[in-house]
Amino acid sequence: MRVRLENVHVAYSGSRKPAIRNVTLRFDRGIYAIVGPNGAGKTTLLETILGLLKPLEGEAYLLGVNTKSRRIFEVRRRCSYVPQDFMKPPTESLTAMDVIKLGLIFKEEGFERAMELAKELRARDLLEKPFGKLSGGQQQKIIIIRALARNLEVLLMDEPFSSLDAESKRTLCDILGDFRDKLVIVVSHDEAVEEVADGVVRMEGGEIVDIS
Ligand SMILES: Nc1ncnc2c1ncn2[C@@H]1O[C@H](COP(=O)(O)OP(=O)(O)O)[C@@H](O)[C@H]1O
Numbered sequence: 001m002r003v004r005l006e007n008v009h010v011a012y013s014g015s016r017k018p019a020i021r022n023v024t025l026r027f028d029r030g031i032y033a034i035v036g037p038n039g040a041g042k043t044t045l046l047e048t049i050l051g052l053l054k055p056l057e058g059e060a061y062l063l064g065v066n067t068k069s070r071r072i073f074e075v076r077r078r079c080s081y082v083p084q085d086f087m088k089p090p091t092e093s094l095t096a097m098d099v100i101k102l103g104l105i106f107k108e109e110g111f112e113r114a115m116e117l118a119k120e121l122r123a124r125d126l127l128e129k130p131f132g133k134l135s136g137g138q139q140q141k142i143i144i145i146r147a148l149a150r151n152l153e154v155l156l157m158d159e160p161f162s163s164l165d166a167e168s169k170r171t172l173c174d175i176l177g178d179f180r181d182k183l184v185i186v187v188s189h190d191e192a193v194e195e196v197a198d199g200v201v202r203m204e205g206g207e208i209v210d211i212s
């Protein structure tokens with residue numbers, strides 16, 4: 001199992017109420033959508049999977065490694081994470097292409113994949129532009145292209161399509177379909193994601209209320 005959570009509770013410091021409770025999940029390969037209202041615990045769940053947050057009770061394993069172990073740093077490198085709030089105010093004039101290249105581990109292979117993805121997503125003309133001058137949706141596209149081009153074993157994305165137009169969402173969901181031999185976990189309310197997903201996990205008030 002690439003991701004295994006056993007009866008996990010997570011609370012933020014200073015808060016008595018756990019942000020997620022009693023969560024047991026096993027994911028090996030395929031595409032999974034996490035859905036639920038604001039505050040349901042979706043972001044907390046992704047960060048717990050990555051070991052950025054540690055369980056107060058229960059155990060979480062990523063690629064076979066307990067997230068409380070020091071080896072979590074090694075296995076986290078085999079994962080891509082697109083956080084909900086990646087868009088920091090631009091401080092540099094990096095081009096979109098620079099931003100993509102910075103995230104690539106296998107440079108040449110990744111670069112070719114990034115170019116193909118940019119073509120499919122009609123983002124080729126964005127690549128030479130300063131990243132900071134792109135619109136929110138265009139930045140989101142670049143960050144997703146980078147995450148997909150990394151082509152790692154585990155891909156976690158937190159509401160990655162929130163600023164994208166309908167056509168880009170559909171194209172991306174089609175592309176996600178090619179990642180079924182990996183593990184892809186997407187927090188999203190988009191129907192297109194639910195359609196391509198092998199499973200949908202619904203959260204409410206920190207708990208899993210439905211898996212379908
Ligand atoms: N940094 C934080 N400090 C304290 N409480 C937090 C923090 N982040 C989230 N929470 C709380 O944890 C719960 C789950 O939040 P979150 O995982 O962000 O939900 P979602 O991503 O589903 O909107 C909420 O009640 C939220 O207020």
Ligand SMILES: [Mg+2]
Pocket residue numbers: 042043044084158
């Ligand atoms: Mg969230």
